[in-house]
Amino acid sequence: MYSIKDLTPRDYQKEIFENTKNKSTLVCLPTGTGKTINLILLAVHRLNAIKDSKIAVVxxxxxxxxxHVETFNIYTTIPREEIALVTGAIKPEDRVEQYQKKIIIATPQTLKEDISNNRFSFKNFSLLTIDEAHRAVGNYAYNFLAGKYMQESSSPLILALTASPxxxxxxxxxxxxxxHIEAVEIRTEDNIEEFIQKKETKWLEVELTPELKQIQSLLKSAFRSRADDLKKIGFTKPVSLVTKKDLIILQQQLRKNLSQKNPSTFYGISLTALLIKIDYALELLETQGLLPIQEFWNKLEKEETKAAKSIFKMEEIQNAISLTSSLISKNIKHPKLYMLRGIIKKELEQDPEAKFIVFANYRNTIEEILNFLSIENEIKVTKLIGQKSGLTQKQQIETIESFSEGRFNVLIGTSIIEEGLDVKGGADLAIFYDIVPSEIRAIQRKGRVGRTQTGKIIFLVTNNTREQGYRWSSYNKEKTMKKTLQVMQKETQSKLIS
Structure with missing residues (x-):
């Protein structure tokens, strides 16, 4: 028999555990309130209740x-040798050996591949836990795994966990x-207020420099001149109101008509592609800076598409590219960089032991921030990026450990930091270098601070740009999500009472 050790579950965790014992359940809890505790409570229960069964965590x-491996080690009596950490980095034949263990903790893509190649089956599994369950949309591997699990397991039970569904x-x-969820367990911040650390939030606006505004003006002019041509394909929305979303939807509609081989359809697809690229360049300039936009121009130059070739023929674009190179040679930076450095230095003056997480959307922005901050002796900065961007999974884990242990005081990262990672000791301040319009990503980012003590969050916003729209988009979506969860919570409670 396995047991829980060195852990006293909170009342709401006990309630959720009791309610998840017999029904596949989606558990929604605010970040930092111990969703993983419900995983180990239920895992130990299922292993003891169903003889010779196994557990999968993805x-x-x-x-x-x-x-997750560490959590099982710390809080359960399940021997470490009975827990397998499985990834695609392990050879397939070695993964098969790992699958003999009691608890399989894996990335979903790896399990999906091994199921497809008959190297893995859910036959004897009594629990499938799906972490970061908000990803279970579209064709994500979670959906395939849940379906296979329900088919193959003789005693199926699913526990899905998320802070932001x-x-x-x-x-x-x-x-x-x-x-295949049958029930929903929701606890909002209002329900478990005593366990939620307070977070101070600030929005700081920066103004583009006159030099960056020159490039902005050139790009806007280029966009307007070609957006006028949308009228030729029947798109009548005023140019000043045309958004990237409009262009993507229009392009999708045009692609559906490709089989008709209408010249205006081909023209429309090329035109929308051109406008989307100019709009993207404008976004990079406004929210990121000069190096990211220069990298974009270099990448675009290698493209053989009609849209790319047309862009480089535009006088405004040629002038924008020339000005970008000139400003980079003069070491002109986006004002966010100076504000970011100032915030960190001021905080370190007040507390030399303070730790910071900086979120940025783009790898080349992260490199620029890293180089810019590294000049300062008191700022010890490192980065956490995905495997595709250059860090192995082993290096990712080592980076988190180094930051947790205090060898670095600033951790810069992309979306990989956003989901679930518990940085030991926490971070005192999270800085959003750019704004994400997604409520899910915003919630995940904010969850990286204030896990064990009061935390601060600072958002850097470029004034009079789309970032202000992103700010309110994210805010309104998050507000809607909380209202939706509260309604669903009441519905669930009503069903339980009846």
Whole structure:
């Protein structure tokens, strides 16, 4: 018999555990309130209740999975040799050997591949836990795994965990359907207020420099001149109101008509592609800086598409590229960089032991921030990026450990930091270098601070740009999500009472 050790579950964790014993359940808890505790409570229960059964845990990244292994080690009597950490980095024949163990903790893509190649089966598994369950939309591997598990397991039970299931009831219902969920357990910040650390939030606006505004003006002029041509394909929305979303939808509609081989359709697809690229360049300039936009121009120059070739023929674009190179040679930076450095230095003056997490969307922005901050002796900065961007999973785990242990005081990262990672000792301050319009990503980012003590969050916003729209988009979606969860919570409680 296995047991829980060195752990006293909170009342709401006990309630959730009791309610998840017999029904596949989606558990929604605010970040930092111990969703993983419900995983180990239920895992130990299922292993003891169903003889010779096994447990599978899936989450998107190896660093997150490594933390799950550690949680089992710390809080259960399950021997370490009975827990397998499985990733695609392990040879297939070695993975088969790992699958003989009691608890399989894996990335979903790896399990999906091994099921497809008859190297893995859910036959004897009594629990499948799906972490970061908000990913279970579209064709994500979670959906395939949940379906296979329900087919193959003789005693199926699914536990799905997330802090941010999505902004609408339709999105949450899609997740429930894809993961074969029968019940929902929701606790909002209001329900468990005594366990939530306070977070101070600030929005700081920066103004583009006159030099960057020159490039902005050139790009806007280029966009307007070609957006006027949308009228030729029947798109009548005023140019000043045309958004990237409009262009993507229009392009998708045009692609559906490709079989008709109408010249205006081909023209429209090329035109929308051109406008999307100019709009992207404008976004990089406004939210990131000169180096990211220069890298974009270099990459675009290698493209053989008609849209790319047309862009480089535009006088405004040629002038924008020339000005970008000139400003980089003069070491002109986006004002966010100076504000970021100032914030960190001021905080370190007040508390030399302070730690910071900086979120940025783009790898080349992260490199620029890293180089810019490294000049300062008191700032010890490191980065956490995905495998595709150059860090192995082993290096990712080592980076998190180094930051947790205090060898670095600033951790810069992309979306890999956002999901689930518990940085020991926490971070005192999270800085959003750029703004994400997604409520899910915003919630995940904010969850990286204030896990064990009061935390601060600072958002850097470029004034009079799309970032201000992103700010309110994210805020409104998050507000809608919380209302949706509260309604679903009341519905669930009503069903339990009846």
């Amino acid at each position: 989450s998107p990244t190896k660093p997150l999975n490594a933390q 999505g902004g609408t009831k339709a999105k949450i219902e899609e997740i429930k359907s894809n993961l």
